[in-house]
Amino acid sequence: MAAEKNVGLVLLNSSLSPFGQRCSIALAEKGLPHEYVEEDLAAKSDLLLRSNPIYKQVPVLLHDGRTIIESLIILQYLDEAFPDTRPLLPTDPYERAQARFWADYVDKKVYGCGSRLYMVKGEPQVPANIEMAGILKTLEGELGEKEFFGGEHGFGFLDIALVPFSTWFESFDKFWGVGVAEVAPKLAAWAARCMERESVSKNVFSPEKVSDFIGEMRKDLGIE
Amino acid sequence: MASEKSSSDLTLLDFWVSPFGQRVRIALAEKSLPYEYVEEDLLAGKSDRLLQSNPVHKKIPVLLHGGKPVNESLIIVQYLDEAFPDTPSLLPADPYARAQARFWADYVDKKVYDCGSRLWKLKGEPQAQARAEMLEILKTLETELGDKEFFGGEHGFGFVDAAFAPFTPWFMSYEKYGEFKVAEVAPKIAAWAERVGKRESVAKSLYSPDKVYDFIGVLKKMYGIE
Numbered sequence: 001m002a003a004e005k006n007v008g009l010v011l012l013n014s015s016l017s018p019f020g021q022r023c024s025i026a027l028a029e030k031g032l033p034h035e036y037v038e039e040d041l042a043a044k045s046d047l048l049l050r051s052n053p054i055y056k057q058v059p060v061l062l063h064d065g066r067t068i069i070e071s072l073i074i075l076q077y078l079d080e081a082f083p084d085t086r087p088l089l090p091t092d093p094y095e096r097a098q099a100r101f102w103a104d105y106v107d108k109k110v111y112g113c114g115s116r117l118y119m120v121k122g123e124p125q126v127p128a129n130i131e132m133a134g135i136l137k138t139l140e141g142e143l144g145e146k147e148f149f150g151g152e153h154g155f156g157f158l159d160i161a162l163v164p165f166s167t168w169f170e171s172f173d174k175f176w177g178v179g180v181a182e183v184a185p186k187l188a189a190w191a192a193r194c195m196e197r198e199s200v201s202k203n204v205f206s207p208e209k210v211s212d213f214i215g216e217m218r219k220d221l222g223i224e
Numbered sequence: 225m226a227s228e229k230s231s232s233d234l235t236l237l238d239f240w241v242s243p244f245g246q247r248v249r250i251a252l253a254e255k256s257l258p259y260e261y262v263e264e265d266l267l268a269g270k271s272d273r274l275l276q277s278n279p280v281h282k283k284i285p286v287l288l289h290g291g292k293p294v295n296e297s298l299i300i301v302q303y304l305d306e307a308f309p310d311t312p313s314l315l316p317a318d319p320y321a322r323a324q325a326r327f328w329a330d331y332v333d334k335k336v337y338d339c340g341s342r343l344w345k346l347k348g349e350p351q352a353q354a355r356a357e358m359l360e361i362l363k364t365l366e367t368e369l370g371d372k373e374f375f376g377g378e379h380g381f382g383f384v385d386a387a388f389a390p391f392t393p394w395f396m397s398y399e400k401y402g403e404f405k406v407a408e409v410a411p412k413i414a415a416w417a418e419r420v421g422k423r424e425s426v427a428k429s430l431y432s433p434d435k436v437y438d439f440i441g442v443l444k445k446m447y448g449i450e
Binding site: 054063066068069070073074076077080081093094096097100101104105138 | 280289292294295296299300302303306307319320322323326327330331364
């Protein structure tokens with residue numbers, strides 16, 4: 001990515017990774033130029049392994065050669081290191097705590113349950129299905145009537161934390177019968193609104209791509 | 225532990241031996257913030273107040289500030305830094321140092337409690353695996369600590385120290401179940417544990433290793449583990 005001003009940012013990522021997508025969206029929202037390096041997760045680069053020796057995962061942000069790891073930590077770092085850019089977290093301490101809490105919930109629950117959904121063979125996984133429906137309803141409760149999770153702050157930290165998983169919603173329906181439009185219609189509408197933002201549509205996987213990807217994974221795992 | 229009604233309008237729902245609750249107690253003490261301490265007897269069941277304050281996870285600690293709940297220990301500690309900016313902060317000021325502190329506190333969260341639990345819950349091969357992991361975790365933290373007095377480095381006692389200190393009374397139990405010595409595997413961590421244990425905010429928030437060991441015994445009985 002060409003940079004008029006070089007602020008020394010490099011993002012090691014895999015376009016597949018919802019966690020990496022969060023970082024790409026954040027960088028775009030903040031208008032921060034950066035070098036993008038696509039990692040082949042089957043053949044990780046030396047730079048990646050050196051930068052993240054503990055987890056050996058993407059995303060990794062390098063700022064003037066120093067590494068920052070874990071997507072939500074990267075997002076907060078961008079807010080704090082670039083205070084003149086559009087902030088992702090709100091200013092009020094209580095609202096910040098809520099945004100962090102729900103982003104942590106997304107990490108623990110959406111990703112965790114989603115992974116269980118597509119790893120297991122056989123009949124529709126009733127417990128995981130039910131759990132995912134519950135998770136989506138809970139998130140919908142938090143969204144309420146707001147346009148974005150960020151509320152008055154607008155599209156923010158929690159929106160970015162969740163939106164890469166929203167393109168999985170169609171797959172939840174197609175493969176596991178979790179109909180998001182029925183179970184959590186406000187959430188489905190929120191997802192559509194997010195996709196109207198260029199920072200999101202350019203960086204998340206389309207629902208079709210996610211569906212293809214999951215289809216491939218299931219073939220590889222011998223699941224039909 | 226403060227138990228008088230507070231002028232800062234803070235209430236902590238907690239469980240005496242919880243390392244996660246203790247992080248918050250340490251932070252409140254470091255900041256000299258008065259608060260009401262409410263012991264939730266988790267072994268007897270969860271109170272309505274707890275279930276209403278944390279309907280999502282139904283867990284302690286819960287900090288109530290003017291009645292509004294904040295959940296998850298590390299989020300609570302950051303909240304205290306931000307809501308009470310005139311008190312000593314646990315996170316450093318520099319953005320990069322803050323990112324590092326958050327990373328290492330998150331590492332402690334992801335690794336220590338789960339691995340420790342597997343050490344005392346499991347037997348045979350799975351226990352041996354947990355033991356190997358625990359040694360790896362301690363060595364990794366030792367490398368991060370290096371020759372610093374505290375994980376906070378120039379900042380002094382900080383976020384990662386507060387995050388990890390509550391696990392120090394659990395070392396004795398990990399040692400007994402895992403048959404190793406922290407002082408041999410990670411001597412700098414052992415020395416840090418001793419230093420940190422002398423700090424007033426930590427000393428008054430933690431319980432003795434013997435009490436923790438006995439508590440594990442109670443849990444094992446409850447789970448029907450020999």
